[in-house]
Amino acid sequence: MSVILEFTIRSDQFTLGHILSEAGDMHFELERIVPTGGHIMPFVWVSTEGDPNEDLPRFEENIRESNLDLELLALDRVDDGGLYRIEWKSQTQGLINGLGESEATVLEAFGDGSWTFRVRFTDHDKLTDFHNYLTDRDITIHIIRTYTFAEEGVRRRDFGLTNEQREALVLALQRGYFNTPSEVTLDELAEELGITKQAISDRIRRGNEKMLRPLLLSSAAR
Template sequence: MVVVAELEIPADAFDLGRLSQVTEGIHIELERVVPTGNDGVMPFFWASGPDHGAFEAFESAVRGAEVVERLTAVARVDDRVLYHVVWADSAANLTEVLVSNEATILEAHGDDPWRFRLRFADHRGLREFHNYCLDHEIAFRVERIYTLDEEQDAKYNFDLTPEQQSALTLAVEHGYFSVPRGISLKEIAEELGISQQAASERVRRGAETVLQSVLLSRSAADLE
């Protein structure tokens, strides 16, 4: 039976997590990917930062990292840049076990720790992933494990994480989306006790999830 696991992993425990720590102010969000055999996983990721100088410092630090063979900026949208990374053969990474266990990375983002949402074909894959982390002393914290059926039931709640729902509810209740705005991201961050970058991430991802569920979901009646 297909199972989904939501967990936290320290940034210094895996390849991309370590790269997210090389420059202050840079936040990384992995593109949704499916394991592709020899091509590996985690080839593309988005980085958001405060200014052009932060991206220059980030690129310089990443390209100088021993575990990276090549880093390419693919596109830029506002304060976000899409990168493609090629890992060096020497990279000891968490992604190898995800490929071997045919795990699909549904969501992965963070500074420290990182939050992952992983889908496994069965409990065997999840168990082997768990054992790999234990054998390699990779600390992690499980937030939730559920079946695909339970995930579908969660769609009625728009599949928001508790953190996204809290931030988005606060934003809506206090007029963040109103004109003029009734609350700023800084105030939302202070209310939640998190950084402004984290608040922005939760509100943006939460709003995107809700809008996709409402605007992009089609029923049979839509086709008539």
């Protein structure tokens, strides 16, 4: 039976996360991890509250000038950021490689100074392999919880929203953010919650996606 692990990790324990965090005040979201030919290729969404025309080139230069043996490829640009593929040229011994070796599927991963992961393993043996990999390399994670695929089904009926995402969506609804015209700005919502504009934007966007995906994609498949 598949098992899901939710955990956090400091960027200094996560090689790629550490390099990304040196780019400055930016937010990162790991889309998926693809093992190919013994190498791991993460896809990373990069967003910024500043000018993307200035911040993204600085981010790209920072990655390319790092001591890591990797290749950065820009794939897409959006209003506040872009999608990149990062390909390791040689085998690494960090968190990403551990996920690849244990055949884990990354369901969700995001962060800046610290990272939050939600990953699925095919069974408890693979989860144990991942735990042993981390222990052998002195990589420390903070486990939030583990649960089975069956328990995930129950969670999905609640759309799988985190407490933070639910809080952001409820506040946005109550304050009229989704009205036309909007009755409140992201800056005002962020100030009320005591977080950054980027953080509230990410919570609303990810929360909306989690609710819409099962509703729209399941009906489209019929």
